[in-house]
Amino acid sequence: MTRTLLLVLASASLLAGGCRKSDGEQGAQGAPSAAQPSPAPAFDQDAAFALLKQQVAFGPRVPGMPGHQKQLDWMVQYLKQRADTVILQPFTATTPKGEVLHLTNVIARFKPAASDRLLLLAHWDTRQQADNEADSTRRKQPIPGANDGASGVAVLMQLADVLKKHSPPIGVDLLFDDGEDYAGNMYAGSQYFAQTWGANYHPLYGILLDMVGDQNPSFPIEPSSQQYAPEVIQRVYDMAEKIGLSQYFPRSPGIDIDDDHIPLNKAGIHTIDIIDFDYQGAGCTGSNASGGPCWHTLGDTVQHTSPVGLGAVGRLVAAMIYSGG
Numbered sequence: 001m002t003r004t005l006l007l008v009l010a011s012a013s014l015l016a017g018g019c020r021k022s023d024g025e026q027g028a029q030g031a032p033s034a035a036q037p038s039p040a041p042a043f044d045q046d047a048a049f050a051l052l053k054q055q056v057a058f059g060p061r062v063p064g065m066p067g068h069q070k071q072l073d074w075m076v077q078y079l080k081q082r083a084d085t086v087i088l089q090p091f092t093a094t095t096p097k098g099e100v101l102h103l104t105n106v107i108a109r110f111k112p113a114a115s116d117r118l119l120l121l122a123h124w125d126t127r128q129q130a131d132n133e134a135d136s137t138r139r140k141q142p143i144p145g146a147n148d149g150a151s152g153v154a155v156l157m158q159l160a161d162v163l164k165k166h167s168p169p170i171g172v173d174l175l176f177d178d179g180e181d182y183a184g185n186m187y188a189g190s191q192y193f194a195q196t197w198g199a200n201y202h203p204l205y206g207i208l209l210d211m212v213g214d215q216n217p218s219f220p221i222e223p224s225s226q227q228y229a230p231e232v233i234q235r236v237y238d239m240a241e242k243i244g245l246s247q248y249f250p251r252s253p254g255i256d257i258d259d260d261h262i263p264l265n266k267a268g269i270h271t272i273d274i275i276d277f278d279y280q281g282a283g284c285t286g287s288n289a290s291g292g293p294c295w296h297t298l299g300d301t302v303q304h305t306s307p308v309g310l311g312a313v314g315r316l317v318a319a320m321i322y323s324g325g
Helices: 045-057 066-080 150-165 188-200 223-228 230-242 261-266 307-322
Strands: 085-094 100-110 117-123 171-177 205-210 271-275
Touching: 045 150, 045 307, 066 085, 066 100, 066 150, 085 188, 100 150, 100 188, 117 150, 117 188, 117 307, 150 171, 150 205, 150 307, 171 188, 188 261, 205 230, 205 261, 205 307, 223 230, 223 261, 223 271, 230 271, 230 307, 261 271
Parallel strands: 117 171, 117 205, 205 271
Antiparallel strands: 085 100, 100 171
C-alpha cells in the first residue's frame, strides 16, 4: 500500500480531540451515543492466528493469481456459516497501465435489520510486488502478506465466529475489501463500497484494521483518523484504557496513513484506522524505514507475525461491539 510517510508530531489540538475539515469534506455524523462497557465474549487470539496462517498458505492473494480465488472461496464459505447475510460485490478496476482487475468485496452482516450499526473492515488482497526489497532483482515478486492483508482479515473472521455464538446488541457489518494493495490502483474496494453504499448507509462509525499482526504491536493515533473522526478516536482509545489495553493503544500520534478509511470518511462514514505501520522483523531488509523493514517485502511472513496484536485488537473491537457501540 502507498502511504503518506509524514511523521506528525504531537500537538495540543490532536491530543485534545481537535478536528479540522479536509477539502471541505467532513462527515455530518455526530458522536456516537455514550454507553458503559459491558463484558464482551472472549476473543481467541490463537484461533485468529490460525486464520492468518491459512490465508498465507493460499499463496499471494493478488488479483488474477490462484491464491486470490482460493481465499475468496474459503472466506465466503466461512462467513456464510456464521453471518446472517453475506453480500458479494464483484466489480472491475482498470490500472493506470490498462490492466483490468476482477475484484470482489465481501460484506458479512449481523442483525441486518438493526438501525444502530458498526462497520469493521480490512483488505483481503495482497501486493503484487515487493517494492521495498533492498535487492532490486526481487522487487517484482508478490509479497506473502501475512501482516499486510491477512492480519486484519483474521481478526474480522474470528469476530464473525464470536458474533455467531453471541448475538450482539447492535448490528455489525464486516467489509472485506479487495484491490487495496495493487500498485498504481489503490483502495479500489473501499472506493467502490463508498460509491455504492455511501449515500444510504449510516453506521455509527467504522474501524479499519490494517497491519495488526506485528510481533511488538503498538497502535498510536493515526492522524487522518483524528482529523476526520476525532469523536471515534476518543471513544475507541477510552475503551482501550478501560479494558486494560493502553500499552498497545498509546494516545500519541503515529504516522499519517493514506488508507481505506479515507474514501469512507469522504463519503460521510466516520472511520478510523487501527494500524501498526512500524513493521519490524529479524532478517527483514526493506528499504523504506518509515514502514518498517518488513513492509512491502518478501519478509512479510508468518514468522514475523504473532497472535498478540490480533488479540489486543480483537478484544478492543469486541468491547466496542458489546458495549453497544
